[in-house]
Amino acid sequence: MDNLNLNGNVPSGDLSDKWTKYRSTLPLVAPNNKLKIEIIVVGTGLAGASAAATLGELGYLVKCYTFHDSPRRAHSIAAQGGINAAKNYRNDGDSVFRLFYDTIKGGDYRSREANVYRLAEVSTSIIDQAVAQGVPFAREYGGLLDNRSFGGVQVSRTFYARGQTGQQLLLGAYQSLSRQIALGNVKMFTRHEMIELVVKDGKARGIIARNLLTGELEKHGAHAVVLATGGYGNVFYLSTNAMNCNVTAAMRAVAKGAFMANPCFTQIHPTCIPQMGEYQSKLTLMSESLRNDGRVWVPAKKEDAKAIRDGVKTALDIPETDRDYFLERRYPAFGNLVPRDVASRAAKTACDEGNGIVPTGLGVFLDFSAAIERYGKSKANILGLSNPSNAKVIELGEKVIEEKYGNLFEMYEKISGENPYKFPMKIYPAVHYTMGGLWVDYNLMTNVPGLFSIGESNFSDHGANRLGASALMQGLADGYFVLPYTIGTFLSEDISTPKLDVNAPEFTAAADLAKQRIDKLFAIKGKQSAESFHRRLGKIIWEYCGMSRTAEGLTLARQQVRALRDEFYADLYLPGVANDLNPELEKALRVADFIDLGEIMVVDALDRNESCGGHFREEYQTPDGEALRRDDEYAYVSAWEFKGADQDPILHKEMLHFDNVELKTRSYK
Amino acid sequence: MKLTLKIWRQPSQNVKGKFETYSLDNVSEHMSFLEMLDVLNEKLSFEQKVPIAFEHDCREGICGTCSLVINGQPHGPLQGTTTCQLHMRNFKDGETIVIEPYRASAFPVLKDLSVDRGALDRIIQAGGFISVSTGQAQDANAIPIEKDVASHAFDAATCIGCGACVAACPNSSAMLFTSAKVAHLALLPQGKVEAQKRVLNMVRQMDLENFGNCSNITACEAECPKGISVSNIALMNREFLSASFSSNDAN
Amino acid sequence: MSWMTNALKPIGLVWFANFLTSSIGKKLLMSLSGLFLILFLPVHLIGNLQLLTKDAGVSFNLYSYFMTHNPLIKTVSYLLYFSIILHTIQGLLLWRKNKMAKGKIGYAVSALRGDGTNVKAAANMAWLGIIIFVFIAVHMYQFWLQMKLGKVPMVIIEGTEYKNLYEPVVLAFSNPGFVLFYVVSMIIIGIHLNHGFQSSFQTLGLNHKKYTPFIKYIGRVYAFIVPFGFAIIPIIVYGRNNLWW
Incomplete structure (x- = not known):
């Protein structure tokens, strides 16, 4: 049954100027024709909002859909860490090629070279665009943009806005979208969920959207349909995705013939707050940076683990000798800083062996006491305290930890009700991103002509594993800088197609x-x-x-x-x-x-x-x-x-x- | 925990609503407030009753979808916290909790605890943006911005658009929401170019949406889950005054 | 308020009408008229304190003569009347608008929270204002109108005849009911000012990390001292009448 002929439609030529050349030779749609062409964009996350805004700016008639009450609510808003770009502002040897290389290697060589290179290439324009929109990225005292290193790469190329980078980037895109809505270039349909794709003469020509307030099934036609509907992490029920994230739009497309690519590539994040009970509805991510100072452990003895699960003992009752710092034990070189997937699997193993420390059995400790002591001693040194008391050391150390992770500790306490300065945090891995998605070619078009897929909903750029701070980059790259060009290849052939008649039999x-x-x-x-x-x-x-x-x-x-x-x-x-x-x-x-x-x-x-x-x-x-x-x-x-x-x-x-x-x-x- | 819940039920926008009382046993203190409502809804479903409509999505305090007025306070008793991050350990066993929708003419109740906050989107559409089309931008480091100014702008930009400010305000004023966006963009050099037009248009739209007037009560700031300061309102007043008297808009 | 737009259109001030009828414009009028009244109160207080001079009303009567005959003061007084009326009417209109904005159904549980102690005052400025307006009406009827209508006895000071306002004032303050009415009204004014003072600066956009705490402090001091000064007068006069001291 194997079919080896699936063609990514990657243009020929050198990797480094493939996109530039291709972009310059893409068929264009003339401005007067754009005014007659309708495009449906489903979803208003980073990819959807940026695409709808940009297509509106270009002069297309855009219809944009979200099941939320407002286009500002999509789950891109919850991304914390940052966004990568090969700006080389640090002068640390970063380049487009290096970002490309890191991304393709990080993806374990299961992504398309040309797509990834293009992503790295346009990454710099995203930062320019976002800054121009007023996205308040972190800055240095000199007034220029700050960067941090993220996800274990060797350069500092991650731009960030405190722990709310996703929110700020999404609001930037939302504001651009709002401007297009006000100008009448984009018609916004809130509280509308796509529940069917309409294919006419082999081309995607519209959607059936359910008006969530009235339940009415509305027919919407367009020359092309763009799905920016996010990932399918909620297939796991518990994930860090928002409650309403779903795969329906993508699966409706799949039911109409679109291919689902690499669906088994899902990413597990090691540091989430574990499930506390059967009623629990979702999991919350704690930033990966915590592993820089936290030590991961479980009790070495099963009876201790059980006592903790039953609430008879706490972590503080377990002596140092009876603790199993399993990451340090198994991976002496990297210890607590092993990559996400390795850390996650090790935690699973420890819990499968019966050493989990939360009532469900699925949780391990992330302990800051060693770091608190270490920082406290060094701070005491700086302050010139010759023989500080233990309490003083801990007090000073907690202050240092608070400076570094205060907001995360506060969030943890809010959710778990436990003070993480006194008791070790409880963590467990959780699903938070899906690399798989609708199959698309270089133009981001699925195998159904006229049906495009962008952002997390497609499979394209992350291979088998996504690097930190790359999801925001891909969503915005697709929406701002790739799709608005490549959609022309399809639409330029469709300029004489009249407005779609929603009373056509295919719609009915x-x-x-x-x-x-x-x-x-x-x-x-x-x-x-x-x-x-x-x-x-x-x-x-x-x-x-x-x-x-x-x-x-x-x-x-x-x-x-x-x-x-x-x-x-x-x-x-x-x-x-x-x-x-x-x-x-x-x-x-x-x-x-x-x-x-x-x-x-x-x-x-x-x-x-x-x-x-x-x-x-x-x-x-x-x-x-x-x-x-x-x-x-x-x-x-x-x-x-x-x-x-x-x-x-x-x-x-x-x-x-x-x-x-x-x-x-x-x-x- | 055992709880008595008095919850506002209203089948649709144009039908009169009323409070219904429910009792719920075996509530775990580790549950979030919305998970408690999930449990109640599941129970109602199986009693062949219509589950309570309430809005929620990310459940990590950032999307701004959740709302609810809990015992008279938008997002409940805990300051700086959205309803989705509020946990049942903040309530007492045996307590009666009154849950109401946001009340404001500009936010009509759609069903039960869901309200329509589209007015806030329309305020943004009136001018809450910088008019820069994709691809027009210069290099990101071309304009240095003082760290403090960027940080101040950021504080305003953290608004999640949940509408708690309007719900908390005895006048149902949307000044905190509107001013947060005005301040975010007016503070940044990129946003200064069209600052006058922006503030005039946004305030005009805010007035058209039938929000009330600010009388500096500061309930908005106290209930804002992101702690956005009323100093943004003063900044907007300033911007509006200067734009009214000096802009080139003769209307 | 399209009438204002129509009224200002012929003179080329449509933008100004739009400004005045915007939510912020309306609040600005409240702020400016309020600030003007805030400026007036200490002047009024200094005059009233003449009542306490033990000269059988000579300095008080001279003061009231000056206040009613100095052309500059007379002009300012018309501005004052205008401010009172504007502040009242605009306040009531805003109150009605705010009520409508809140909608017919209020919260079953009310738990107002704010960043300062004056939240309750802030939320009830209209009620406080109505009481204050009633006070002003009674006050003006009792003294100002009587004086204007000339229903006041005359007195000769250093050979010139003056209206003896001192007499009806002392007479009024011999009534414990009036004393109480004045004192309670002053407390209400104090509460109104406690919010109004700093609020008017906020409305004008004058909010700054360096200055706002000071403005708030001055506001609290002002809201205590000025009404206290006014309230002490009827009490002292009453005490004197009853020979307490």
Whole structure:
């Protein structure tokens, strides 16, 4: 069934001037024609808002959709760390090539060279654009932009706005979008969720959007459809994604023939606040920087771990000798600073062995007491205190820690109710980004002509693992600087297509399909809530397709997901009515799509007999537990064609060619 | 914990609402306030009752979707905290909690605890931006900005647009929201170019949306989950005064 | 208030009408008229303190003559009347507008929180203002109007005949009910000023890390001292009438 012919449409020429040349030769749409061309943009995150604003500025008639009450709420807003750009403002040897190289290497060589190079190339323009929009990046006393190093790279290329870089960048894009809305170039549809894609004569020509207030199924036509609908991390139920993040728009496209690429590439972040109970709705990320000063441990004795879980003992009752600093033990060279995936898997192992320290069993300590003591002593030295008391040292040390991580400690205390200066933090890994997504070519167009996908919703730039501070970069690169050009290749052929008639049979059929899906869910009249199915799906995917995977587990997971799907369609309980604001219905529709996606993910993970990036197959590891990549057989993109829930998806392969980098094994030992 | 909840129920915008009382047992103090409502909703669902509509999304205090007035306070009793980050340990066992939607004419109730805050978007659309199209920008380091000024602008820019300021204000004024954006952009050299036009248009739109007038009560600042200062309002007043008397806009 | 736009259009001041009818413009009028009244109060107080001079009302009557005959003072007094009326009407209009902005349904639980102690005052400026307006009306009727209508006895000071305002004032303050009314009104004015003083600076945009704490401090001192000065007069006069001292 393999199909090796999937073509990324990468232009020829040298890597370094490929994009410049291509951009200069792209077919253009004349200004007078742009006024007649409509484009639908679904989603108002960094990618969607920046694309809609830019397309509006260019003169297209843009229609933009979000299920939120305002375009400013998308989950890009929650990104903390920063945004990379190859500005080389530090004079530390950064360059476009170096950013390209770091990104492709960080992605474990599972991304397309040309796309990644283009991303690195336009990264600098993003910073210029954002500053011009008034994004208040951190500055130095001289008034110029500050940078920090992020994600273990050797240069400082990350621009940041305190711990709220995503918020500030999104507001910049939102403001640009607002300007276009005021000018009438963009028509904004809030509280509208795309629930069907309309394909006419083989081209994406519109969407069916459910008005979330009235329940009405509205038909919207356009010459092209752009999906900027984010990632599918919520397939795990618990993730750092927002509650309403979903895969429905993407899966509706997949149902209409678009390919889902590399869905098993998901990223786990090691330092999140662990789940405290069954009721818990989401997980909160704690910045990775905490691992610079925190030591990760679990009790060495199982009975101590149990006592802590039962609330009989606290961390302070465990003597130093009975603590297992497992990262330091297993990775003496890097210790607590091993990469995200390694740290995450080690925590999972410790908990699987029965040493977890929260009631669910899934949590480890992140302890700052050593750092507090160290900083306290050095501070006492600076202050000239010759023989400071223990209490004084701790007091001084806590102050230093507060200066460095005060806001994070405060957030932790707010959520957990525990003082992290006195008791070690409790952390556990959680899903927070998905590298996989809709397959797109160099133009960011899916295999369905006229259907584009940008930002986290596509698969394009991060390969099997995303580097820190690269998600914001990719979303904005796609939206501001790539899609607005490349969409011309499709639209220039469509200038004589008249405005789409939403009464065409294709629209009616799509609306009927959506209505049938909704009616079908209401007709089940079962006993279990959509939420409970979602929770169970999450458990299956997390267990078998999470931090580490095995062929056996994945096979089992597939059976379980299928059984869950059957149960879902037999026993779903859906309150309320279709033609009203009904969050339960929204949820049920989303869960149905998550189940289908879950199965494709499992199939993909099963197919990829290697370990790379976020995909760790236990069968494929070196004797000392390192991921074993198999470039000879798996240097390709897996693009899955969905043939309905009752059939196996079909694999299409896009072979990856590396002409400018040498494939190396990641090493940190 | 056992709680009694008095919650505002209103089927739709044009139907009269009223309080309904619910009791909820086995509430864990580790639950967030919204998780407590999730549990109540799940319970209501199975009793074949309509779940309570409330808005939420990121549940980490940054998207500004969640709202609610809890015991008379927008986002509840904890200062500097959104409803989604409020945890049940801040309440007492056996307590009665009154949950209401934001009240303001400019924020009509859509259903139960959901309100329409579109007016805030329209204020931004009136001028809360810098008119720079993609690709027009010069190098990011071409304009140095004093660190303090950038930091001050940042403080204003942290607004999450949740509307708690309007809800808290006895006059339902949107001055804190509007001034936060005016201040953010007016403080930066990039934003100064169109500062006069911006403040005139944004204030005009704010007035059109039927928000009340500021009488410097400062409840907005006290309830703002991001602690945005009323000094931004003074800055906007200043900007508006000078723009009114010196701009080239003869209207 | 399109009437203002129509009124100012012929003289080319549409922008000014728009400014005055904007929310910030309206507040600016409140601020400026309030500040003017704040400036007037100490002047009024200094005059009133003449009542306490033990000269059978000579200096007080001379003071009231000066206040009613000096052309500059007379001009300023018209501005004063205008300010009182403007501050009152504008205040009531804003109050109505704010009520409408809040909507028909209020909160079942009210828990107003602010950054200072004057939050309650700030939220109730209109009520305080209405009481103050009633006080001013009574006050003006009782003394100012009587004097204007000439229903005051005359007195001869150093050979010239003056209106003897001193007499009705002392008479009024022999009534404990009036004394109480004056004292309570002064407390209300103090509360109104406590918020109004610093608030008027904020409305004018005069907020600065370096100066605002000082303005707030002066405001509190002013809001205590000036009403205290006014309130002490009826008490002393009453005490004298009853031969307490």
